[in-house]
Amino acid sequence: MDGQPAASTPRGRLTRDAIVDAAAELMYVNGVAGTSVDKVLAASGAGKSQMYHYFKNKEQLVGAVIKRYLEGILGNQPTIFELHEWADFEQWAQEILAIQSTPKGPIACPLGNLTGELGDDPKFSPLLDSAYREWESHLERGLKSLQAKGKLAEDADPARLAQTAMSCVQGGLLMAHLRHDITPIADALELALGHLRSHARR
Secondary structure, eight states, rough: OOOOOOOOHHHHHHHHHHHHHHHHHHHHHTTTTOOHHHEEEEOOOHHHOOOOOOOOOOHHHHHHHHHHHHHHHTTGGGGGGGGOOOHHHHHHHHHHHHHHTTTTTOOOHHHHHHHHHTTTTTHHHHHHHHHHHHHHHHHHHHHHHHOOOOOTTTTTOOOHHHHHHHHHHHHHHHHHHHOOOOOHHHHHHHHHHHHHHHTBBB
């Protein structure tokens, strides 16, 4: 998956971004198996030589799409970068809920979609796990900040708590999308926050 050349010019960056964006949209709707290189090229307006200049194969393109999905997810949760108080975790949850409450929602997690399709593929499962771990790492850092302030119990495990919160979020997103109902993700977020707060230092 490594060895992708960086776009060295503004035009090159635009071309590479167009390819990745087109692939991300197609793979979200049709899955990786249902997204051919030709479809990506048609949607992006790029040529085959441009495609293979930046990506040696489709597998490298999928790796770039995973990164793009994570960028979008974190971009919709800006508070996740500034988790310093318990109220910040509440705000983070509200940001997730706001995205799911739009007319297009509830929407499936794009990383969740890929995990369902590629989670057993040894080429992609480490990339997906790494993306989830980066997402979790921001929650973990926030919990460590609370712990340093004496607001989280000393014996609490921030990494484990972050993993539990992520599991709640992913399950909630899946069921909300499947049932076209915001309730599962709303309840999952409430459950996650309640579990985190149960470890608050008294």
